Amino acid sequence: MTALAFVLGGLLAGACVLYVALPFLREPDPSDDVLGVPGALEQRALELAERRDRALAALKELEFDHRTGKVSDEDYRALVGPLRQRVAEALRAFELRAESSEERVRARG
Amino acid sequence: MARSGSPVRLVVALSVAAVLAIFLLYVSVAGGTPSIQPSQLKCCGDVALVGKVTGTPVGDGHAAQGLRFRLQDVAGGSASVPVVYRGSVPDLFKVGREVRLEGRLQGGVFVAKRDSLRTKCPSKYTPEKRT
Amino acid sequence: MPELGRAALVLCLGLALFALIGGAYAAATRRRRLARAAQNALLAAFGTAAVASGVLLAALLRNDFSFVYVADHTSLELPTPYTISAFLGGQEGSLLLWLLVLTGFSAAAVALARRTGPDILAWVVPVLGLVTTFFAFMLVAVSSPFATQIAPPDGAGLNPSLQNPYMMIHPPFLYLGYVGLTIPFAFAMGALLARRTDELWIVATRRWTLFAWTALGIGQLLGAHWAYVEVGWGGYYAWDPVENAALMPWLAATAFLHSVMIQEKRGMLKVWNMLLVILAFCLALFGTFLTRSGVISSIHSFTQSPLGGWFLGFICLVTVGSLALVMSRLPLLRSKTRMESLVSREATFLYNNLLLVALCLTILWGVVFPILTQAVRGEQITVSGPYYNFFLRIFGIPLLLLMGIGPLVAWRRASLRSLGRSFAWPAGIALAAGLVLLLLGAGSSWIGLVAYTFAFFVLGSIGYEFARGTRARHALSGGSWPAAFAELVARNRRRYGGYVVHAAIVLLAIGIVGSNAYDKVKEQKLSPGQTMAIGNYRLTYRELVKRNGPNATEYRALLDVRRGGSSLGTISSGKNNYRAEQQVSNEVGIRSDHLTGEDLFVIADQINPDNSVNFKVLVKPLVNLIWLSGFVFFIGSLVALWPSAAEQRRLASRYRDLRALARA
Numbered sequence: 001m002t003a004l005a006f007v008l009g010g011l012l013a014g015a016c017v018l019y020v021a022l023p024f025l026r027e028p029d030p031s032d033d034v035l036g037v038p039g040a041l042e043q044r045a046l047e048l049a050e051r052r053d054r055a056l057a058a059l060k061e062l063e064f065d066h067r068t069g070k071v072s073d074e075d076y077r078a079l080v081g082p083l084r085q086r087v088a089e090a091l092r093a094f095e096l097r098a099e100s101s102e103e104r105v106r107a108r109g
Numbered sequence: 110m111a112r113s114g115s116p117v118r119l120v121v122a123l124s125v126a127a128v129l130a131i132f133l134l135y136v137s138v139a140g141g142t143p144s145i146q147p148s149q150l151k152c153c154g155d156v157a158l159v160g161k162v163t164g165t166p167v168g169d170g171h172a173a174q175g176l177r178f179r180l181q182d183v184a185g186g187s188a189s190v191p192v193v194y195r196g197s198v199p200d201l202f203k204v205g206r207e208v209r210l211e212g213r214l215q216g217g218v219f220v221a222k223r224d225s226l227r228t229k230c231p232s233k234y235t236p237e238k239r240t
Numbered sequence: 241m242p243e244l245g246r247a248a249l250v251l252c253l254g255l256a257l258f259a260l261i262g263g264a265y266a267a268a269t270r271r272r273r274l275a276r277a278a279q280n281a282l283l284a285a286f287g288t289a290a291v292a293s294g295v296l297l298a299a300l301l302r303n304d305f306s307f308v309y310v311a312d313h314t315s316l317e318l319p320t321p322y323t324i325s326a327f328l329g330g331q332e333g334s335l336l337l338w339l340l341v342l343t344g345f346s347a348a349a350v351a352l353a354r355r356t357g358p359d360i361l362a363w364v365v366p367v368l369g370l371v372t373t374f375f376a377f378m379l380v381a382v383s384s385p386f387a388t389q390i391a392p393p394d395g396a397g398l399n400p401s402l403q404n405p406y407m408m409i410h411p412p413f414l415y416l417g418y419v420g421l422t423i424p425f426a427f428a429m430g431a432l433l434a435r436r437t438d439e440l441w442i443v444a445t446r447r448w449t450l451f452a453w454t455a456l457g458i459g460q461l462l463g464a465h466w467a468y469v470e471v472g473w474g475g476y477y478a479w480d481p482v483e484n485a486a487l488m489p490w491l492a493a494t495a496f497l498h499s500v501m502i503q504e505k506r507g508m509l510k511v512w513n514m515l516l517v518i519l520a521f522c523l524a525l526f527g528t529f530l531t532r533s534g535v536i537s538s539i540h541s542f543t544q545s546p547l548g549g550w551f552l553g554f555i556c557l558v559t560v561g562s563l564a565l566v567m568s569r570l571p572l573l574r575s576k577t578r579m580e581s582l583v584s585r586e587a588t589f590l591y592n593n594l595l596l597v598a599l600c601l602t603i604l605w606g607v608v609f610p611i612l613t614q615a616v617r618g619e620q621i622t623v624s625g626p627y628y629n630f631f632l633r634i635f636g637i638p639l640l641l642l643m644g645i646g647p648l649v650a651w652r653r654a655s656l657r658s659l660g661r662s663f664a665w666p667a668g669i670a671l672a673a674g675l676v677l678l679l680l681g682a683g684s685s686w687i688g689l690v691a692y693t694f695a696f697f698v699l700g701s702i703g704y705e706f707a708r709g710t711r712a713r714h715a716l717s718g719g720s721w722p723a724a725f726a727e728l729v730a731r732n733r734r735r736y737g738g739y740v741v742h743a744a745i746v747l748l749a750i751g752i753v754g755s756n757a758y759d760k761v762k763e764q765k766l767s768p769g770q771t772m773a774i775g776n777y778r779l780t781y782r783e784l785v786k787r788n789g790p791n792a793t794e795y796r797a798l799l800d801v802r803r804g805g806s807s808l809g810t811i812s813s814g815k816n817n818y819r820a821e822q823q824v825s826n827e828v829g830i831r832s833d834h835l836t837g838e839d840l841f842v843i844a845d846q847i848n849p850d851n852s853v854n855f856k857v858l859v860k861p862l863v864n865l866i867w868l869s870g871f872v873f874f875i876g877s878l879v880a881l882w883p884s885a886a887e888q889r890r891l892a893s894r895y896r897d898l899r900a901l902a903r904a
Contacts, residue, residue, distance in 0.1 A: 046438045070650050120591075121590075197845050
């Protein structure tokens, strides 16, 4: 029993070590080993994307709530204008950011 | 709504204050029950007595005279107090088991509240059994 | 094979340490391959935990009493299913299960999140590694399931109260819940460590949280049902520290599930959500600690198990560390949005959160009160039912009402006019129901009447929501009404699944109120042939029978039940005397009325030598709604959890855009 346990234990240990070392064995000499981290620009872009999605979802929800009667006509009229504006702003901000990033890419060649 | 200072903070603060107020009111009025062992038992007041069953239990919880036994400290020792109990007796009750009762000391005898006998389960994993 | 088990655990510890240290180093210095290696270490840890679990399971099935654990928790005559469940019957085995589920979930979370956020994952790995290290260390150094001895001829057997189907599934569900809460915690901490300000951590862990919360809820219902039928005192919840141990994290997770929706929709409450997820996870750890170490039910703290000190230390480390992390990242968590109105859905969610957290904290206070008073006054003061029930009513009844108000209120701002219109039907239903109930005699408990009225308000509001949603859908896309209903739910799974879950909670509340505020109890000693009456039932004690079961001698008192002149059959109630374990268990007789949900509950409290029995009989109205609510709860959660292709696409594109931009 003990001998078998040792053998199995050894195999298990070996397999674990191999699996953990796998990234290094696969790429012994990589061109870059840097973990991509979103910089300030990318974080900003993500923030804008989330704001855009949030605004769109809120608009959709407002429409639905109005249709089901949860939001009265006058409340709807009061809320929909500013909300549509918010959506437009969010979309515009996001497009601008996307455009300027593309320009940067083209500039680098 | 004030522009500066979110109503959220105000609501949170008021709620916390309200909760604390109710809480303190309740705890001061109702209070908890002190949990003590036979060697610490003094006269007067309702307590929860915790100890180990010792001696020879006599009687029946459902009979008029009740179940009579002695309780000593969990760690052992000489101090023991006579107990009279009426009500349901848990299946796990036996000499040497740790039990908990509520009641008060009257004339040298601990008179327990009806149905307040609980046994501490021998196994760590299972919660207390109760009837 | 115990050596293999021990080796596997040591390997697991080593891998967890690598994930923690190597992973943290890789994340801090941005090394891609090392981060990947740390991820692999977590995955491999699952493999080793599985091997260790397999060794223990095999030993159990073989009845290998050279394993101390097997000898302590099984016996030769123990039926096989319970031999398997003995895995969780003791401290070491349940720790091993924690480790297995933890590494399993970590592996799954890592595998699923690999694509969406490699930078946040780089920090999630060391956090998961930290928790895994703790549990692996406990198993290796403090509480090993692989201790050996000279095999005795037979084992001590499993505690009879654990020999019950419910006790086989109740712990696994609870563990899925406790461990499941680790994942959102790890992602939250990972997001803070990675200095991310976006909602990826919420989006990535939303289903994990919902899953863990559901498992924890169902686990508690299973436990309550076990207590009801097996421990058999006529109740299902005793505010025991071990029961509270599971309730507290569930309440915190409930609050978290709601407030996270506010962050998703309005970008608010970021700090609050961080604090809630930390609270939920710490309470899950605390819950495991309470159940494992026996520290509170015992008189002398910490002497029952060496585990107590370690656990407490780890909980303190996690609490202090995560709070410090939140404080240091406070500037990142500032949100620019303000709550516009105290009458809006955001506001009702906030009130709901405050009530849930208040209830959670008062329960926590009650649980630790004995220890605190012991330390401060040298005397342990305990609080029990009355304390907890008081606060349950104070916080629970408004919560019940809010469940009905929330769905009717719109986001951002709701005018009182539109509120009034939305409230009309549900309020009308509630008032009508209240009047009817009053006429039926529910006025005997005014709290019960109030709770029932609120419950009907909630059911009314949920029904109203479904009705007007279906009508709107039908107006939009035509087709049949059932199709409109299905489409409504399919397009808004979270909302309508959530409504179903609310309905389940209402059923739970009705069941609790009915069985507590309107129950009847009677104690009587009967000799064979005698009759007792309770409510409109009449029970006649016929005879006492004795039977030799597989591992116990069974005594049953047989009673004939009659109601209103007609016979309802026979009930048997008695005790089992377990031979190997030398313990007696209570075997109650329950007759459930499927039409009214009422239970007739018969306890044979004391069997006397002359065959007379001291019976305690209870009538518990509506108690079966509690168990029914579990099924409704499950269905609601399933609907809310169900993946939506449209949503997946939208989220994937959001984060894919980011990666494309990141390369720029």
